[in-house]
Amino acid sequence: MNGMNAYLHRRARRRADAHRYPSMPDTFRRTERLVLTAISQTSAQFSFWVVDGDYRYVYFNDTHRVFMEEFWGVAIAVGDPVLDLIPDATYRERTRSAYTRATTTRTVLPASAARDHNGILRFFHTVLHPLPRSRTGTPRGIAAFSVEVSELEYIRASRDALRRELDHRVFNNLQTIVSLLQLDLADIREPAARNAIESATGRVATLGLTYEAEAELSDDERDPRIGLHMLFTHVVQMVTELKDPHHRVSVIRHLEPVHHSVTAAAPLALLVQEAVALCFGDTAQSRPDQLEVTTTGAGDTDGGVLTVLARPAPPLPAAPEVALLLANQAGARIEPISAGDYTTAGYRIVLPRD
Numbered sequence: 001m002n003g004m005n006a007y008l009h010r011r012a013r014r015r016a017d018a019h020r021y022p023s024m025p026d027t028f029r030r031t032e033r034l035v036l037t038a039i040s041q042t043s044a045q046f047s048f049w050v051v052d053g054d055y056r057y058v059y060f061n062d063t064h065r066v067f068m069e070e071f072w073g074v075a076i077a078v079g080d081p082v083l084d085l086i087p088d089a090t091y092r093e094r095t096r097s098a099y100t101r102a103t104t105t106r107t108v109l110p111a112s113a114a115r116d117h118n119g120i121l122r123f124f125h126t127v128l129h130p131l132p133r134s135r136t137g138t139p140r141g142i143a144a145f146s147v148e149v150s151e152l153e154y155i156r157a158s159r160d161a162l163r164r165e166l167d168h169r170v171f172n173n174l175q176t177i178v179s180l181l182q183l184d185l186a187d188i189r190e191p192a193a194r195n196a197i198e199s200a201t202g203r204v205a206t207l208g209l210t211y212e213a214e215a216e217l218s219d220d221e222r223d224p225r226i227g228l229h230m231l232f233t234h235v236v237q238m239v240t241e242l243k244d245p246h247h248r249v250s251v252i253r254h255l256e257p258v259h260h261s262v263t264a265a266a267p268l269a270l271l272v273q274e275a276v277a278l279c280f281g282d283t284a285q286s287r288p289d290q291l292e293v294t295t296t297g298a299g300d301t302d303g304g305v306l307t308v309l310a311r312p313a314p315p316l317p318a319a320p321e322v323a324l325l326l327a328n329q330a331g332a333r334i335e336p337i338s339a340g341d342y343t344t345a346g347y348r349i350v351l352p353r354d
Contacts, residue, residue: 120227
């Protein structure tokens with residue numbers, strides 16, 4: 001009997017606790033609702049909605065409800081399938097494609113335009129965020145934000161999206177060329193031909209690094225300038241790995257911050273690539289044991305100085321034609337450095353004033 005009383009007491013206590021302490025799923029659901037409400041009420045200008053893995057409404061704010069009424073003439077409710085509510089087939093398929101991408105990664109949609117029920121053309125920016133996946137890996141859904149913008153902002157955003165796509169394609173093409181050249185390099189043993197392929201590979205890869213650095217600049221900067229010290233670091237690393245795939249050469253870098261205009265970046269990067277490559281010589285026997293690359297900031301009469309030193313190294317040529325051409329194009333100056341005992345050789349590049 002005492003055992004039965006103890007069982008009934010524990011059961012009654014569990015029931016009391018269930019009322020006092022809500023279950024964890026219920027707590028999460030209430031917290032989620034509070035978070036969604038707080039987000040949606042942050043700004044009435046944002047259209048905000050959440051869909052589940054089947055693209056059915058889980059939540060939406062008043063701005064999104066009004067949007068759906070004004071553009072598609074439908075009243076929406078939680079549980080409605082979003083795609084079935086869009087009568088325009090083209091817009092529906094575009095939305096389906098965007099949702100599919102957004103289940104795996106944050107997706108910024110190109111600026112879109114649509115006419116409301118009054119025939120007025122209006123413009124929007126939309127960002128889709130994937131919700132965390134379930135333990136089985138299935139998508140939980142998407143949180144979406146959309147904001148109406150002016151026609152000028154729409155045109156600017158469309159232009160920027162096109163430029164980013166172009167940047168991406170150009171960079172990929174340059175990388176493809178580098179990969180093809182490196183495949184050819186693996187089968188070439190004749191020194192002169194190998195040196196020519198290495199030079200071509202280095203130049204194309206340098207252009208790719210410069211293009212990538214330019215693409216990362218913010219469009220909001222009125223006077224965009226590239227951090228040359230960072231660009232030079234990548235160029236030196238690229239050339240060293242190309243010339244010395246087994247990393248026998250140690251590289252020392254002391255690079256002070258140097259910034260310059262976008263127009264000067266490509267020829268200066270190519271000039272550094274050329275100088276570093278020359279320090280390795282044309283044959284394996286003449287490669288240095290150590291490469292030291294330093295930059296100093298802008299002085300009174302120049303835009304900074306970059307020095308490339310190889311130890312030990314054979315006598316290097318005075319600046320070859322390609323390097324002189326690049327230096328003239330960038331407004332820089334390249335000077336050979338050579339110790340009498342052949343322990344050190346290299347180049348000093350005086351950067352132009354910005």
